[in-house]
Amino acid sequence: MSLIDVDDAAARYFERIHRAALIMTGNPWDAEDLAQETFCVLARESHRFSGRSSVYTWLYGILLNLDRRQRRRSGIWRNKLRVLWGNEERSPRQQPAAEGKVEVEEWKRSLWGAVATLPDGQREVLVLRFSEQLSYEEIADVMECPLGTVKSRLHHGLAALRQRITDAQADELRDVPRDVREVFPRAI
Amino acid sequence: MADELLESADLLALGEQLREDSRRLAAAYPPRRDVAREFDDTRRRSPRRQAIALAAGIAAVGLTLWGATAWQAVPKRHGPVVDRGPADMVADATRVESLLDTTGAEVTIVPVASFEEIEVLTVPEREAVFDLLEGDTSEVSYLSI
Numbered sequence: 001m002s003l004i005d006v007d008d009a010a011a012r013y014f015e016r017i018h019r020a021a022l023i024m025t026g027n028p029w030d031a032e033d034l035a036q037e038t039f040c041v042l043a044r045e046s047h048r049f050s051g052r053s054s055v056y057t058w059l060y061g062i063l064l065n066l067d068r069r070q071r072r073r074s075g076i077w078r079n080k081l082r083v084l085w086g087n088e089e090r091s092p093r094q095q096p097a098a099e100g101k102v103e104v105e106e107w108k109r110s111l112w113g114a115v116a117t118l119p120d121g122q123r124e125v126l127v128l129r130f131s132e133q134l135s136y137e138e139i140a141d142v143m144e145c146p147l148g149t150v151k152s153r154l155h156h157g158l159a160a161l162r163q164r165i166t167d168a169q170a171d172e173l174r175d176v177p178r179d180v181r182e183v184f185p186r187a188i
Numbered sequence: 189m190a191d192e193l194l195e196s197a198d199l200l201a202l203g204e205q206l207r208e209d210s211r212r213l214a215a216a217y218p219p220r221r222d223v224a225r226e227f228d229d230t231r232r233r234s235p236r237r238q239a240i241a242l243a244a245g246i247a248a249v250g251l252t253l254w255g256a257t258a259w260q261a262v263p264k265r266h267g268p269v270v271d272r273g274p275a276d277m278v279a280d281a282t283r284v285e286s287l288l289d290t291t292g293a294e295v296t297i298v299p300v301a302s303f304e305e306i307e308v309l310t311v312p313e314r315e316a317v318f319d320l321l322e323g324d325t326s327e328v329s330y331l332s333i
Contacts, residue, residue, distance in 0.1 A: 018219040023210055028217040035219065106216055110209035111202070130203055131210035158199045 004046040004055055010039050013056045016132065017063055023112050023131045024067050024123075026103030034070070038063045053141045060132065060142045064124055071120075114164055115157075122157030129154055 017038050022031035041062045049058055107113055115126050121143075128134045128142060139150045309317065 015219055019210070019214040022213060022217055031217070032219065104217070106213060110213060111206050112209055112213070115206070126206060130206035133207075155199075158202050162198060162202055 003051045004042065004049050006039070006043045006046055009042060009055050009059070013059055014039065016056060017059055020060065020063055020127055020132050021067070022107075023127050024063075024116075026107040026113065026116060028104070030070075034063065034066055037066055041066070054138075057134070057138050057141045060128060060134070061144070064142065068120060111161065114161060117164070118157055118160055121153050122160060125150055125153040126157045126161075 014035060018031055018035040021034040021038070022028060025031050025034060038059060042059060045062075049055070103113065112131075115123055118126070124143065125139060128139045129136075134142065136147055136150050136154075140147045143150065
């Protein structure tokens with residue numbers, strides 16, 4: 001028998017899960033799909049919930065897994081497209097649609113646009129800590145890793161973010177290409 | 189929110205900026221209310237209900253197909269009888285001859301795709317058809333009812 005009332009969980013946590021999905025994907029359309037898929041998985045797999053953690057940390061775990069899977073698929077498709085296109089220099093008009101960015105402008109201008117370029121472990125810790133306001137213990141629970149790893153990833157993630165902003169500022173001073181300026185518009 | 193890990197001021201500031209950006213983005217792009225409701229609706233479709241819906245769908249499709257087949261099988265009493273055009277001209281001389289024998293009409297009729305239309309006519313209707321054809325001296329006769 002399941003320990004989770006799925007309807008109740010959807011009513012309570014859908015907004016939170018949607019916010020995390022929005023921060024991770026950068027656009028509201030993918031965020032809705034990801035949030036819905038998270039709750040569909042919850043409904044399907046609710047019998048697996050043991051009750052050792054809270055429902056919302058379990059939900060965040062599902063969300064991160066789905067996001068990782070989606071990114072992996074997207075990466076595979078991009079690589080295939082690169083092979084198909086002969087890895088040549090292309091003008092933006094010739095680029096396959098799948099490589100085009102679909103994130104909303106507000107997200108791209110925010111620091112979260114830069115966070116998206118960090119490694120998965122650091123990126124996820126930053127989302128759970130600063131967007132979702134989870135405690136270190138809760139993050140460790142979601143990511144199924146030791147507390148020390150969470151703290152380390154958080155520190156290194158922020159340091160890497162600061163470094164990227166600094167680099168972008170330095171590059172701007174040297175009149176670097178426009179695409180880098182678009183990645184870190186606020187920092188410049 | 190104070191963070192004991194982030195001893196340096198700039199890392200603290202970065203953390204605060206991330207919080208602020210998250211709040212702003214969440215306010216700008218809230219979840220559509222119907223998305224949560226759609227999820228509820230989808231979930232509430234239990235396997236039993238889905239099975240009933242599926243069975244009803246299959247029954248509806250079956251009924252429609254049966255109806256369409258039955259409709260096609262119904263002879264069109266008021267449609268064209270003889271003049272079906274070259275594409276439908278399939279000879280059935282035996283049946284034509286037998287029809288002519290029974291009526292005794294001395295006319296030439298090009299066999300058509302099917303004489304079912306004539307066969308389902310009532311005897312007086314069939315008599316009328318052959319009466320009409322009797323006066324036609326051309327080799328090929330056409331008649332529409």
